[in-house]
Amino acid sequence: MIQLSQSRNGACAAPLSVADIAGAARIFQPEPAAVETPEPPARDHACLEIAMGPHHPSTHGVFRMDVTLDGERVVKLKPVFGYLHRNHEKIAEQNSYLAFIPYTDRLDYICALTSNWGYVLTVEKLTGLQVPERAEYIRVIVSELTRLINHSCLAGFLLQDMGALGTPLMYAFREREHILDLFEALTGSRMMHNYLRFGGCRCDLPSGWIERAQKTVAAFTPFLDEFEALLTGNEIMRARTEGVGVLAAPLAVSAGVTGPMLRASGVNYDLRKADPYGIYPRFSFNVPLGAHGDVFDRYMIRILEMRESLKILAAALRDIPAGPIIDPKAKLRNLRPKAGEAYGRIESPKGELGFYLISDGGPTPYRCRIRPPSLINLTILEDMCLGQTVADAVVILGSVDIVLGEVDR
Amino acid sequence: MNGWGILRGMAETMRNFAGSYRDPARLATIQYPEVRLPAVENARTIPFLVFDDNPATGLRCTACTICEQECPAQCIYIVKDTAKKPDYLGKMQLQPRVFDIDISVCMGCGICAEVCPFDSIQMDQVFELSASERFSSLLLHKAQLAKPNEHFRQIHPEEAAATDQRREAEKQKAEAKKAQAAAAAKTAAPVSEGPR
Numbered sequence: 001m002i003q004l005s006q007s008r009n010g011a012c013a014a015p016l017s018v019a020d021i022a023g024a025a026r027i028f029q030p031e032p033a034a035v036e037t038p039e040p041p042a043r044d045h046a047c048l049e050i051a052m053g054p055h056h057p058s059t060h061g062v063f064r065m066d067v068t069l070d071g072e073r074v075v076k077l078k079p080v081f082g083y084l085h086r087n088h089e090k091i092a093e094q095n096s097y098l099a100f101i102p103y104t105d106r107l108d109y110i111c112a113l114t115s116n117w118g119y120v121l122t123v124e125k126l127t128g129l130q131v132p133e134r135a136e137y138i139r140v141i142v143s144e145l146t147r148l149i150n151h152s153c154l155a156g157f158l159l160q161d162m163g164a165l166g167t168p169l170m171y172a173f174r175e176r177e178h179i180l181d182l183f184e185a186l187t188g189s190r191m192m193h194n195y196l197r198f199g200g201c202r203c204d205l206p207s208g209w210i211e212r213a214q215k216t217v218a219a220f221t222p223f224l225d226e227f228e229a230l231l232t233g234n235e236i237m238r239a240r241t242e243g244v245g246v247l248a249a250p251l252a253v254s255a256g257v258t259g260p261m262l263r264a265s266g267v268n269y270d271l272r273k274a275d276p277y278g279i280y281p282r283f284s285f286n287v288p289l290g291a292h293g294d295v296f297d298r299y300m301i302r303i304l305e306m307r308e309s310l311k312i313l314a315a316a317l318r319d320i321p322a323g324p325i326i327d328p329k330a331k332l333r334n335l336r337p338k339a340g341e342a343y344g345r346i347e348s349p350k351g352e353l354g355f356y357l358i359s360d361g362g363p364t365p366y367r368c369r370i371r372p373p374s375l376i377n378l379t380i381l382e383d384m385c386l387g388q389t390v391a392d393a394v395v396i397l398g399s400v401d402i403v404l405g406e407v408d409r
Numbered sequence: 410m411n412g413w414g415i416l417r418g419m420a421e422t423m424r425n426f427a428g429s430y431r432d433p434a435r436l437a438t439i440q441y442p443e444v445r446l447p448a449v450e451n452a453r454t455i456p457f458l459v460f461d462d463n464p465a466t467g468l469r470c471t472a473c474t475i476c477e478q479e480c481p482a483q484c485i486y487i488v489k490d491t492a493k494k495p496d497y498l499g500k501m502q503l504q505p506r507v508f509d510i511d512i513s514v515c516m517g518c519g520i521c522a523e524v525c526p527f528d529s530i531q532m533d534q535v536f537e538l539s540a541s542e543r544f545s546s547l548l549l550h551k552a553q554l555a556k557p558n559e560h561f562r563q564i565h566p567e568e569a570a571a572t573d574q575r576r577e578a579e580k581q582k583a584e585a586k587k588a589q590a591a592a593a594a595k596t597a598a599p600v601s602e603g604p605r
Contacts, residue, residue: 098520102516102520171425173437188519194519202523203451206450226421226425229418230422235411238414
């Protein structure tokens with residue numbers, strides 16, 4: 001039984017019942033409970049229903065929260081998504097295997113390269129292609145650079161949701177530009193890279209790229225120190241985030257939450273360690289864990305993860321060997337994997353990104369299913385927001401780290 | 410204790426503010442239309458068709474429609490011509506009568522350039538593509554898409570050099586083969602005429 005103590009001018013004096021806290025009940029009791037649930041206490045005033053979004057600056061895209069407010073407190077919240085639905089799974093089923101790679105860029109448009117990796121990893125499982133050593137290193141490097149982009153921008157967006165308009169976000173974007181310059185030199189595009197291929201990568205690193213990347217990585221630690229000096233100790237930021245939007249570990253696990261959200265709740269689950277893919281077992285890095293599961297922990301986890309990513313990057317840029325970048329058996333066109341199915345998953349910056357492909361031996365997948373981390377992480381938004389103020393709901397949504405391209409697909 | 414964190418953050422902001430005047434590395438932006446960043450070799454925007462020598466007859470495209478089939482956004486439209494023309498090896502090849510790319514649909518992924526077996530379609534670097542009319546002016550036809558090989562050399566020097574080298578080698582090989590065949594025919598001719 002979850003109770004929220006409410007004592008505001010006698011308006012809602014009685015504690016809210018389980019029926020009121022619909023989200024928590026939904027997660028733990030999928031079937032309606034047999035026991036009689038008491039009627040919610042009658043209020044002497046009406047609750048206010050607000051549709052936040054789909055065009056609201058705090059929703060990071062086209063996303064709507066139907067919130068029911070009692071005064072300033074959230075008593076009910078319904079996330080409504082689908083405004084950015086682009087039918088990606090069906091597009092995958094009508095296009096060839098190769099032609100779907102550019103669409104994976106557009107799933108999570110902040111971290112296109114990790115989405116690329118999730119898809120090509122699944123097709124490699126389906127076809128049994130072997131990735132050469134150098135390509136594996138390139139994949140780790142670009143994916144960790146993507147993690148830096150995602151986490152630093154997320155911290156900026158989160159602060160923007162709290163009212164720190166501009167400054168932290170612009171600092172994060174300034175660093176992001178340097179990494180995007182690296183991506184442009186390597187892949188030809190700043191955001192929609194279309195870079196990884198089944199069994200390797202599209203093109204080799206240009207000359208001097210590793211030195212540039214090392215410089216960028218070396219300059220990132222001072223930026224993180226600066227960013228933390230700006231934010232972590234800030235009293236306003238702490239007051240807005242500590243104890244806000246607490247997500248308990250059992251609830252997070254039962255709801256299928258993954259990524260930094262789950263680790264902020266103290267659950268040690270990182271696919272790079274739990275189900276290693278690529279060459280991640282070769283690198284030594286820690287998995288930072290939170291203790292409270294509140295918004296501040298989620299912010300802190302991301303800062304610490306960036307520091308771990310820098311360790312991986314330094315090692316990978318140092319050890320990258322010369323050699324081929326694609327499996328000689330890899331076919332670009334007319335790829336027809338044997339009939340079968342495969343599920344590939346990677347630790348994208350937002351959580352577990354999975355692709356499930358069924359092949360019937362034809363030139364296109366028979367079925368493609370994408371498991372987007374931010375959609376699953378979004379499902380427990382109500383449980384985190386109940387009893388909080390509406391301004392905190394905005395911050396909690398910011399800390400979930402959603403990209404609507406991925407949520408709606 | 411209270412307020413110390415805010416002051417520290419403010420100091421950081423001031424340091425950045427002053428640094429943006431002093432340190433050019435801290436200047437993140439440029440004055441765009443007047444100042445432009447140097448082109449990046451790998452950068453890509455929309456595709457173009459490469460021709461050698463003459464835009465009317467030198468188009469490398471053989472209307473094989475591989476790019477049309479592979480294009481993820483299906484923005485390429487090709488109609489084959491009935492007349493054939495010789496390619497750089499002297500072989501007779503088909504040519505496109507219509508080659509349209511709808512650049513309002515094109516997402517610039519570069520797959521067409523990657524799968525083209527004739528080095529015909531390549532990625533351009535033009536980015537100021539806005540137009541006041543949104544249908545016909547964004548549907549590029551063959552004549553607008555055709556650009557000389559010099560343009561390709563200019564924007565992608567390394568890639569173009571490798572392509573030119575490969576094509577030259579192929580050409581020489583084909584010519585050597587032709588010369589050999591001609592020589593063989595010459596030497597074989599008296600023998601075949603002998604018994605008659």
